[in-house]
Amino acid sequence: DAKTTQPNSMESNEEEPVHLPCNHSTISGTDYIHWYRQLPSQGPEYVIHGLTSNVNNRMASLAIAEDRKSSTLILHRATLRDAAVYYCILRDRAGNNRKLIWGLGTSLAVNP
Amino acid sequence: DAGVTQSPTHLIKTRGQQVTLRCSPISGHKSVSWYQQVLGQGPQFIFQYYEKEERGRGNFPDRFSARQFPNYSSELNVNALLLGDSALYLCASSWTSGGSDTQYFGPGTRLTVL
Numbered sequence: 001d002a003k004t005t006q007p008n009s010m011e012s013n014e015e016e017p018v019h020l021p022c023n024h025s026t027i028s029g030t031d032y033i034h035w036y037r038q039l040p041s042q043g044p045e046y047v048i049h050g051l052t053s054n055v056n057n058r059m060a061s062l063a064i065a066e067d068r069k070s071s072t073l074i075l076h077r078a079t080l081r082d083a084a085v086y087y088c089i090l091r092d093r094a095g096n097n098r099k100l101i102w103g104l105g106t107s108l109a110v111n112p
Numbered sequence: 113d114a115g116v117t118q119s120p121t122h123l124i125k126t127r128g129q130q131v132t133l134r135c136s137p138i139s140g141h142k143s144v145s146w147y148q149q150v151l152g153q154g155p156q157f158i159f160q161y162y163e164k165e166e167r168g169r170g171n172f173p174d175r176f177s178a179r180q181f182p183n184y185s186s187e188l189n190v191n192a193l194l195l196g197d198s199a200l201y202l203c204a205s206s207w208t209s210g211g212s213d214t215q216y217f218g219p220g221t222r223l224t225v226l
Contacts (some may be wrong), residue, residue, distance in 0.1 A: 032211045043116075043202050043217030044155065051212070087154055091211035095143075095160070095167065102147075102154030 004088045010109045012078045018074040020106050022088030027068050030093040035062065035073050037084040038105070044087065047073065083110045115140070116205050116218035124224045125193050133188045133221045137205030143167070144186040145215060146178055147202040155202055161186055162209035190223075198225045 005023040012018040022031065031052050036044040047064075048055055048062045055062040061074040077084055087105040117136045125131050137144050143162040147155035157170040161180035180186045184205075190197055200222050204215040 017179045027172065030211070036215075036217075043204075043220050046216065049212065049214070072179045093211045094211065095209040100157045100170075104152075105154055 003101050004090060006088055006102055006103060006106045007088070008104060009109070011109045011111065012075075013111050014080060015077050018078045018082070018108065018110075020075075020086050020088075020108065021070065022072070023070045024088070024090055025069045027090055028092065031090040033062065033064060033068075033071050033095065034089050034091055035060070036087045036089070037082075038087065039084045047086070067069040078108075078110045080110050080112060083108055116203055116216050118201075118218040118221050120221060121219070122222045122224075125226065126224055126226050127193055127195060129193050129225075130191045131193060131223060133190075133201050133203075133223070135186045135203030135205075135218060137184050137186070137187070137203075138216055141205035141207055141216070143206045143209045143213070144180055144184065145204045145206075146163065146186070146188045148172075149200040149202055149220070151199070155185050158188070163221060167209045193225045194226050196221060202218065 016065050033069050034049040035047040038044045048057055048060050050062045063072045085105040085107050087102050089102050119134045145160040146158040149155045158172050160168040161179040164180045176189045178188045200220040202220045204217045206213040206215045
């Protein structure tokens with residue numbers, strides 16, 4: 001199964017960059033790396049996704065290792081609203097969700 | 113445009129009862145997925161539907177069933193409720209069922225089984 005490993009928790013200060021790591025050593029060539037975040041009492045929110053190349057959007061950047069066995073979500077300037085649980089998941093190209101596994105994610109605390 | 117909507121917001125049932133949860137996807141989205149999220153855990157995949165056909169099923173017993181209607185809305189049914197079915201049930205919609213497609217989640221239905 002397509003499994004990811006993330007630290008349970010991380011802490012950052014407001015307006016500083018945050019690097020959230022994710023290991024996915026069993027990734028297959030057709031797996032997309034997706035990041036979602038979930039605020040308390042809300043459904044998950046899409047952050048970013050990529051396949052091989054690094055990706056940027058208005059929310060964050062995704063750095064993917066050359067061997068694709070790990071990736072890092074980068075929040076360039078953390079705000080208090082970024083405090084959430086961040087999930088790194090793998091989805092295969094065909095969207096075969098039978099292998100989809102969401103772990104416990106990383107709980108990010110942002111200090112003012 | 114409205115996001116993914118789910119109803120009801122909260123629900124309390126007793127063991128052995130049956131429950132139906134509803135989801136309306138974002139306009140134009142043809143795929144709906146259902147997830148169960150137990151407190152303190154990540155979401156667990158239950159079902160995915162695309163164009164009214166089941167495209168995937170997670171490791172859940174046959175007490176769980178779902179369907180998608182011609183307007184792409186969806187229902188999740190759970191029979192013979194157990195205490196362990198207490199959870200947040202999330203619905204997510206996307207344009208297609210492909211792995212590169214973004215899923216948009218609703219706020220969830222909080223089910224409590226007593």
